[in-house]
Amino acid sequence: MSHPQPYAATDPGSAHAPFAIVACRMCGSVPAAPVTFRGHQGFVIVMRFLSQQGPFCRDCGLATFRAMTARTLVQGWYGWASFLITPITVLVNLVKRGKVAYLGAPQPNPYGPSRPPMNPGPRLLQRPTALIGLAIPLVLVALIVLAVSRGS
Incomplete structure (x- = not known):
C-alpha cells in the first residue's frame, strides 16, 4: 500500500479519495494530536530554545513532555532572561x-x-531532575538575598 503523504491512508471499504489519519510521529499509533513541546537552556551569556513537534499519541506525548520539561527545569535558569523564560516555557x-x-x-x-x-x-514531580530543577531558583534567590543582606 503506498502512502501519497505522511499519515494518509485509504479506507479499503470506500471508493473515496484517501483520508488523513493523524498518527504518532514516534511510534505510529493512533489516536494522536498535533502539539509542540518546548525546552529552554540558559547559559550565562547565550540561551538555546528547543522543541519537539508532534503529532504524538498519549504515551509518547507524555514521555516527551516530561523529559523536555524536566530538562528545562534543570538547564533553563542560568541567565537573566532565562530566569523569566524558563517558567513561561x-x-x-x-x-x-x-x-x-x-x-x-x-x-x-x-x-x-x-x-x-x-x-x-x-510523573514530572516524581523525577529527581525536576525536583532539583525546582530547587535551583529557590537557592539562587536565597543566595541573592544573603549577599544583599551581608552587603548592607
Whole structure:
C-alpha cells in the first residue's frame, strides 16, 4: 500500500479519495494530536530554545513532555532572561500537555507501520531532575538575598 503523504491512508471499504489519519510521529499509533513541546537552556551569556513537534499519541506525548520539561527545569535558569523564560516555557508545556493527556490509549495504526509507544515514565514531580530543577531558583534567590543582606 503506498502512502501519497505522511499519515494518509485509504479506507479499503470506500471508493473515496484517501483520508488523513493523524498518527504518532514516534511510534505510529493512533489516536494522536498535533502539539509542540518546548525546552529552554540558559547559559550565562547565550540561551538555546528547543522543541519537539508532534503529532504524538498519549504515551509518547507524555514521555516527551516530561523529559523536555524536566530538562528545562534543570538547564533553563542560568541567565537573566532565562530566569523569566524558563517558567513561561514550563507553563506553556503544562497547557499543551492536555492535548495528549486526554487522548485514548494508543492503538496500532491499521493503515501504516507502528511500534510500541514510548514509556511515559514517572510523573514530572516524581523525577529527581525536576525536583532539583525546582530547587535551583529557590537557592539562587536565597543566595541573592544573603549577599544583599551581608552587603548592607
